[in-house]
Amino acid sequence: MKHCVVTFLAFLGCAAAAQAVELHGKMIQGALMRGIVAPGSHVTVDGKELRLTPDGQFVFGIARDAGSDVDLVVTDPAGVIEELHLGITQRKWEVSRVDGLPEKTVTPDPATLEQIKKDSAAIHAARRQAGDETGFEEKFLPPVPALRVSESFGSQRILNGVANAPHIGIDLAVPTGTPVLAPASGKVILAAPDMVLTGGTVMIDHGYGVTSVYAHLSEISVKPGDVLGQGQEFAKSGMTGRATGPHLHWGVFWFETALDPGLLTPVP
Ligand SMILES: [Zn+2]
Structure with missing residues (x-):
């Protein structure tokens, strides 16, 4: 068994491992990592087996609260095992106070709470459909030409004074009506005009567990099943929902692991 210790690099692949696995991305909390191995290999991350494309590509996510390292094990078609012990850069999270939100979206009444649960179930069900698209292999583009990020990924949220779950995405400040473009190709798996928290909502499947979600949309021009090319418009931004x-x-x-879109493409 060959061992190879790799840390925080834009392109990973030390001399001993170069022929077995190529890994792209920064090993940091919230990152989407992409890699390639010989077709027919097996790859596990902390014991979880990853699905490979026929040409040997794979993808995995590093959670916001991931620990300091992860084990990547590649077994090539000949049965040779390569074990990579990868360090994960730990981040500090901002505290974000948001006031003036519609009160029913922060402390919902029973009927609204029921609707929030239905919305959430639909979102989780859509995520489980993630299929064989290969858009995840593309270099992601920004979905809108934002001038600033109004709230970053992972912040600890205090909404109308109430402690809430961390922010699992980034907020890009753009005027209502700004065209929203698919950052990578994929298939639409959810298109809902009016969810309680996320308002007009679209989800795109980029394959192999990678999905993206767009919220607070004012207009939606696609339906589930539609296939989008990279850069194709599918909605207009707005301020619906919370x-x-x-x-x-x-x-x-990546499946149910929230990742930082700001690590995938340059944002202000
Ligand atoms: Zn947000």
């Missing part, structure tokens, strides 16, 4: 001003909320997931 929002105090016009912006696009953009989230990227």
